[in-house]
Amino acid sequence: MAEFSIDRFVDRYAERTSGMSASEVRALFAVAARPEVVSLAGGMPYVEALPAQDVLEVATQVLRDLGPTALQYGGGQGQLALRDRAVMLMAEEGVDADPDDVVITTGAQQALDLLGKIFIDPGDIVAVEAPAYVGALTAFAAYQPRFLTIELDDEGMIVEQLERAIVRGERPTFVYTVPNFGNPAGVTMSRRRRERLVALCRETGIPIVEDNPYGLLRFEGEPLPCLRSLDPRNVIYLGTVSKTFSPGVRVGWALADHSVIQRLVLAKEAADLCGSNLTMLLTERWFSDDARWRSALSGLVETYRARRDAMLQALEEHLPDTATWTHPFGGFYVWVTLPPWTDTTAMLAAAVERRVAYVPGTAFYPDGRGADRMRLAYCYPTEDRIREGVARLATLLEDDERLYRSFHRS
């Protein structure tokens, strides 16, 4: 009877699914997989740099010494020993924490989903940077908020815009920010802006969600205080080992007031009962050897720094004068602004044809903006591949510009 129907459940889906669109990140995983394409798209860490023998040794230790625990269910908050390691990693960035106030999540991404679940009612306002991390927009969108977008400049979120919005009467449920080497813009919030944001949110009683996946991947300049360390009571802090160790273990966490953590743990248990004891214990063991994890992390930082340098140099060398871009002090990404006639979404197919990929800017705005922007990731390809990829991109942009000018000359 319904044989011809493409989707027989089409009338049954929840309203929240109408906001769910094909994940651009996922589509690009497929593109990036073709070896002849230089992918400047995906934000995959360069896990090939990890000492494979050490990882194997740690996994062997866990299964040999803690096998039955590793293979069993655990509590929703996550292994205490791993929460201690999360506390240690946060201390590296000046954040003081109690392991009781930490919940381990499936990457920090799950913390975003669970925060959406416990905080967002349909129609609630969530303040985000513009551009913002696409995964946060997708996670929150499932709970049907209205997004309030706050522009970025070289000092990060323009807090004055948020202030004006609040004066206008907007009351965000929370403000979401990636203050260090943000995804996609690669900019870092200045100390002045950090202090102003924290003061504004404290005064107006608006919680801040500080997402800090890249903080330990700094190439230059002095670390700035985390928002959480400026205001431990009003800031919910998210961390992860996806960039400092491995995303394959799916270990992230949230640090918050214990009352928030209790709700996050209940939401976590409803979502998947518990994380994997095996990967939690493996991650705990990895970070138990100070020399090992610091040496592996330094190796990653040096690799990423060299790749960033290669990309910045190639952009300088190849890109037309009409393009501008950010200068990341750390992390994975450069954000390129192109002339206003550019449509990076429409251009992506042509780019892939020329064997280079990027993420179109529109992915990072909830409101359809960003067609003249693109995100370039330097984390995964080698320096030579980065140079080759940027050169390919440059010819595409030149051709696009020539085409545009020829139409507007005639």
Added chain:
Amino acid sequence: MAEFSIDRFVDRYAERTSGMSASEVRALFAVAARPEVVSLAGGMPYVEALPAQDVLEVATQVLRDLGPTALQYGGGQGQLALRDRAVMLMAEEGVDADPDDVVITTGAQQALDLLGKIFIDPGDIVAVEAPAYVGALTAFAAYQPRFLTIELDDEGMIVEQLERAIVRGERPTFVYTVPNFGNPAGVTMSRRRRERLVALCRETGIPIVEDNPYGLLRFEGEPLPCLRSLDPRNVIYLGTVSKTFSPGVRVGWALADHSVIQRLVLAKEAADLCGSNLTMLLTERWFSDDARWRSALSGLVETYRARRDAMLQALEEHLPDTATWTHPFGGFYVWVTLPPWTDTTAMLAAAVERRVAYVPGTAFYPDGRGADRMRLAYCYPTEDRIREGVARLATLLEDDERLYRSFHRS
């Protein structure tokens, strides 16, 4: 200013959180951890029976041969090779599937959450068995449905009740059932009821969610057809390796029409980007060796069968005549019905004092019923401990009955 506040975000939480209560399962994990208590509460598989050396060997293979993949991000649908193994495991139960129609989830629990996310709008009706799996009630409750409860008898869900509800005008978004050795009741849906449920739902266009974690743990009787194999188009099927291998790898899956899978994959990516490639590949390798997984599974089935026998015998021997219980053909649980004056929630503290634990019946109803019921799990404790635990429970029940009668005699 808010120093005295217990929960400074108390006015900010989403409405859906008002339905979230302390997970009884979690509270009982804590109780079960005390070695002097015989826990008949938690449904922990007996992972100690797994051949530890074999698991270590498989983990070593994965990290040695596939390290960079295991430690990297993956796609939201999960590793294809593992989806092939899921297809193989479903074929064991007579379910024919295409790996394209499978999404790997963090245990089947995450599939429940994602199904709630894509199907349930606030106020929608979800039909569940009474009693039902507490984790399903919790997962769905986050999306604020109204539960329609359908009673169970020894043949499983009383489908006639669902039929009458539909005639009354109820239109469930979906029907959720655990047809094989259900949690908590330990009963199995008869063939007659399976056929009737499938026909009813097909006619009325109501999807069925069939959750089958225990299907391969049968101790007696002939396997009955899965609902999915009776109606592949209208049944969404959930599977897991948590009971046939290990819950520590957090590997479950959903099988559904490809249009549903596409939405589940988007919801999965929004929830946590992807599962752990490491535990997915480890699970894939585990099930790649036919002799190995079959032998480990047979070992588990024999262990659980002996423990079920010990429990049924102990119940027969010790429990007062006023108690009745189910006879599970497989799985982990016996469901005990006590005299109507019993309050198993109130009695739990006294039980723990007498060094035995169970799950009170109210956990498994969305409407506060079940105070005179309890779930007993035989999966984890040894046969001696089971006998000891049931004996302790029996003295408690006898004392409770004596107390009740003394009050009502006077």
